[in-house]
Amino acid sequence: METYFSEVHIPMGNRSAYAPGRAWNRLWKYRMFYLLMLPGFVYLVLFHYLPMLGLRFSFYDYDLRGVGDFIGFEHFRDALSSEGFTRAFKNTLILSSANIVIQMTLTISISLLLNELKNRLFKRAVQTVIYLPHFLSWVVVGALFTLFLSRQGGLVNAVISGLGGEPKYFLGNPTLWRGTYLFILSWREVGWGTVVFLAALSGVDPQLYEAAIMDGANRWKQMVHITLPQLVPVIVIVLIMNLAKIFNLFESVFVLYNPLVYKVSDVIQTYVYRSGITQFRFGYATAVGLFRSVIAFALVVSANKISSRLRGESVL
Template identity: 45%
Template sequence: MERMQIPVEVAPKSRPVKKRNRAFVDIIKDWDLYLLLVPGLLFLAIFKYTPMSGLIISFKDFNIFSGISESPWVGLKHFKRLFVNDQFLSVLSNTLIISVMKLIFLFPAPIILAILLNEVRKMAFKRVVQSVIYLPHFISWVIVGGLFINMFSVNGGIINAVIVKLGGDPIPFFMHAGYFRPLLVLSEGWREVGWGTIIYLAAIAGVDPQLYEAAKMDGANKLKQMLHVTLPGLIPTITLMFILKMGQLLEAGTEQILVMYNPVVYSVADTIGTYVYRVGIGTSDYSFSTAVGFFESVTAFLLVILGNFLCKKYLGRSIW
């Protein structure tokens, strides 16, 4: 007896949607979200990308009266001058030393502070502490510089008053090359460390509470919970912040230094940012100062790539 064969209808193969069409459909579907991108993109286009056209000045002998188009081309003249300039090499050295000092002392500080604040159980006390340490971030560097200069002043400064009371001699901190860099680190730490804890506290809030419960059941005390639960939960955020800090390695706090430094400490305080400001504005050497700024930007880009590579190799995490 022959078996009856029931015809089976085969569904036609769906055609793959083109990537362009899919992207267009996604944009139409979530148009309101993409609309929110417009102000940010306009800001980047106007204030970040449009000014990049001015980098052409670094390849010309720019004359303010002739304009960019009429100024003569000189190729890499200003970049060659950059690397044989003893003053620039000193400035580069100062920039790296100040940035590395800030990285070593200030990068771990908000992480430690966030972990400690997370363990505070008195919510009222915790909120007061958070408000107090966040507040300095909203004070301009002009005011912060004035506060620290007055505080460490030889005439009437509270720090020197204490030193004199203890039998010592007053120290001109802001006029002393040996003290100036640590003061930069101290003042930036006072202003920015509290603000940095916001990011890490937000990251800690995202750690699964069940991990803490499991750690408690295994007999882990508070210290072990911080080391084996909280800290590993912060690794992705720490990685991201470290890569971003690498990109700022040649910035070194230009605004801060401009407010606080003086000609006496130029030898240890003059950084790339302040040097560009003095050369570009002070001597009107726009081509050379643009070449210095161009060098700083390219180096920062390479440092971001290096930081990403190191984090990917040794931590297994990266931005891309």
């Protein structure tokens, strides 16, 4: 054993840390921590890594009968030439991009407004109210807004009719669906998104504001020259995290869309669902999902490189 350690040039004082017995002793000493980590590790392996073995179906003629012949990139060529995929890809980019812009704007604005509140009780009450929608499942949210926006008996259309207007089918009209969807998505998620920015604001050095007040800066100038620059690193991180999820739209769309609005609402995830689950085109659906993951990865890497050039350091 001494010869082995001398060959790899491990310093004398650190040799005991690399001994197999020492590693087992540490494992046994901290066994409770490893046991606490075990469920999360098992979940990660079973539901995130093992399913990746199914990516090979993208290159095979796979259906309910099993794995067929190797067909290479035929599924990918079919997807790129498919009108349905092109439409879903475009809708995903439009909805995700609009959602990122709207949510970033609203979360930053609301965080700045909440940060200005001096009454702690009122501030916590407002935070609680805007956080609550995040904890509702999308099934519940979809059911609620389907009732509220219904043409027959819906609260919103009842108000419109009472004002002399004509009831509208918000979730069945291609012209109104995107705006309605983005409103519902923002209503559910914006409050929760303020958590990160409020945490960042709480870490701003109060001496900066004191110095600005002594220099005669009002609240607006303090926000422009102190608060927002302090938020820039957090904004970049949140933006990159959102880019990583840009193609992950599924539940929110699935509970709110219908065949009448497929033209403006069908996204890649719902397209994959219909192709694989309802049409049994498992190989094709896997290929589309793999293509989505590769594009999302490229977006995250690109955003990280842009952040590295602008800020001098990368996030990932």
